[in-house]
Amino acid sequence: MNPIIDEIVRNAHQLYERQEIEPITKTNPFLCNVSHLCITNRELMGQIPAQECGYIGFAYMNILNLTDEPKVFQIYSTISFYFLEKALKFGYVNDSGYSPIHVQTLNDALIIMNIGARSLCRTFAQAQGIVPSNYINFENLYSLPSYVKQILLCEYSYFVEFVEALETKGITIERDPQMYQRYNLLKQFVSTGFFEEFGTANSLYNKAKEVRSLVYSYAASKIEIGDIIFR
Structure with missing residues (x-):
């Protein structure tokens, strides 16, 4: 591994573990x-191994x-989303036991969505290819542009994966009342048609995965050539 990448990874591990x-x-x-x-070696950010990207x-x-x-x-x-999604897409694909950092990465993805x-x-x-609006009324959920609703849809998909990961460890999301309430709200959005423009209730998880993959690819196309300016 490149010594600078090794140093980035080492510090990220220390941050998490300590x-x-x-x-x-x-x-x-x-x-x-x-x-x-990372900022002074931005051309290396895209080379960080996927299994380390959760950190x-x-x-x-x-x-x-x-x-x-x-x-x-x-x-x-966006940088955080890129690394978290890279870890989930490529770093933990064979992690059927859901390692602690896998669970942590799903938890962090939920935080980033908020x-x-x-x-x-x-x-x-x-x-x-959409020019984002300079003003969005986030208080009126039903007036949100589709690309903002997609944030909520992706949050729902991360919750689905997070709950599954917790269950393999014998933990239920009910142990965290705030997260349990949030997950129930998103499930209510699914069941009441809030996301109907993206498909049927049964197809929404897969749609969210498509959106995540699309946004990841866009972020990767910039970050992996050293361009970290998103605005």
């Missing part, structure tokens, strides 16, 4: 190192969460 004793703040040395090494996605999810500058929200939310939704939806639009 989070109980090294709080994840703006000054966390492992988070700072991941951010600095990098975790790092960028925290970078986004700690960022106060709106101008970079779309960049960080904290990054208002900026990530722009990338969802651009991936489909």
Whole structure:
């Protein structure tokens, strides 16, 4: 492995593994190192092995969460999505036992669909050749553009996979009331036709996977040549 990539991966592992004793703040040395090494070696970001990408996605999810500058929200939310989805698409395909980082990656994807939704939806639009609107009324769910509804649809698909992963470990999502409530809300959207423009209830999970793959391919087409500017 390239020594710089190895250093990025090592710091991302340390960030994840030491989070109980090294709080994840703006000054966390492992988070700072991941951010600095990626930004200054952006041409290498697309070469990080898929099985390590869950750790990098975790790092960028925290970078986004700690960022106060709106101008970079779309960049960080998209980079995090790219790494998380790369891990899920290629890194854990044979992980039938759902390793801890696999479960964590699904959890982080759910977080990104929430904290990054208002900026990530722009990338969802651009991936489909749509010019995103400069103003969206997120309070009126039924007036949302299709590309914003797709964020919710993908969140639903991540929940389906997350619940399955938890069940293999004998854990039920009911243990987390907030996540349980959110999953029930999305299932209600499915059953009441909120997503009907994307297909029937039985086809929505597969549709979400198609959308995720499309957006991932768009993000990859830029990140893998060192272009991380999304706006």
